[in-house]
Amino acid sequence: MEIESLSSGYTEPPKPVDTTPSSRLGPPIPGLYFDPSVLLPDELAESLLQKCMETYFYEENVNQVMLFERVMTRDDASLGSSASTGLPPFLRDLLSTLSAHLHPLLPRDTHKLLFPPAGSPPRARQAIVNFYRPGEGIAPHVDLLERFGDGIVGVSLGSGCVMRFAPAGGAAGPQHTVFLPHGSVYVMSGEARYGWAHGIEGRREDWVQACVGAAEGRWVMRAIRVSVTFRWLLPGADVVGGLPDADAKY
Numbered sequence: 165m166e167i168e169s170l171s172s173g174y175t176e177p178p179k180p181v182d183t184t185p186s187s188r189l190g191p192p193i194p195g196l197y198f199d200p201s202v203l204l205p206d207e208l209a210e211s212l213l214q215k216c217m218e219t220y221f222y223e224e225n226v227n228q229v230m231l232f233e234r235v236m237t238r239d240d241a242s243l244g245s246s247a248s249t250g251l252p253p254f255l256r257d258l259l260s261t262l263s264a265h266l267h268p269l270l271p272r273d274t275h276k277l278l279f280p281p282a283g284s285p286p287r288a289r290q291a292i293v294n295f296y297r298p299g300e301g302i303a304p305h306v307d308l309l310e311r312f313g314d315g316i317v318g319v320s321l322g323s324g325c326v327m328r329f330a331p332a333g334g335a336a337g338p339q340h341t342v343f344l345p346h347g348s349v350y351v352m353s354g355e356a357r358y359g360w361a362h363g364i365e366g367r368r369e370d371w372v373q374a375c376v377g378a379a380e381g382r383w384v385m386r387a388i389r390v391s392v393t394f395r396w397l398l399p400g401a402d403v404v405g406g407l408p409d410a411d412a413k414y
């Protein structure tokens with residue numbers, strides 16, 4: 165069996181009890197968009213990873229950074245287009261790239277939700293940059309309803325990992341797992357954003373379809389993964405503090 169990123173002395177884990185490998189295609193959840201062939205150019209993905217590492221994760225104990233935009237006021241605008249809105253230029257550039265890359269994949273309304281055309285009412289974004297070592301994950305959650313609006317876009321950098329989707333609130337129903345490779349992008353909107361919890365199990369390797377649609381699986385080792393996710397702040401939610409945060413990383 166083929167193993168990616170095989171380190172010396174590594175012993176392959178036993179085959180999982182549930183041998184169904186995680187899918188390499190997006191699960192059939194309305195409002196969830198993921199296409200493994202929509203990848204950021206490798207050079208861009210590498211440079212983003214490096215930029216996040218040197219900007220945010222140079223200290224051992226930092227594994228999550230939250231960045232908040234604020235809506236530009238008339239006073240900001242009068243300072244000229246260089247007035248800061250809160251996201252660093254490399255993340256603003258990433259948003260422009262994502263807009264172009266996702267254009268063919270998304271329904272027009274979803275694309276407009278994520279990347280409103282010029283002249284739309286101003287809104288503020290929030291970005292979370294997460295750092296995961298192999299073995300780390302994020303508990304299943306629905307991104308905070310009181311704080312964030314509809315339309316979440318996420319980028320995986322450095323390592324692939326499997327994301328699990330389960331009906332929100334512990335409701336019964338089938339769960340779905342999808343492998344998110346380095347450089348890939350996912351979008352959660354509508355039902356996928358509100359009706360499903362997403363999470364990443366704290367594992368060192370994932371059991372993944374050998375190739376798209378294959379019944380056979382193979383182990384894919386995790387390496388350091390950085391994710392960048394963007395969402396909309398609801399009005400008033402740029403005042404930080406007070407609200408419990410559902411995103412427990414482990």
Ligand SMILES: O=C(O)CCC(=O)C(=O)O
Pocket residue numbers: 292294302307318319362391392393411
């Ligand atoms: O790492 C990811 O792709 C998911 C992060 C996430 O769900 C979050 O920050 O809310």
Ligand SMILES: [Fe+2]
Pocket residue numbers: 305306307362
């Ligand atoms: Fe999330």
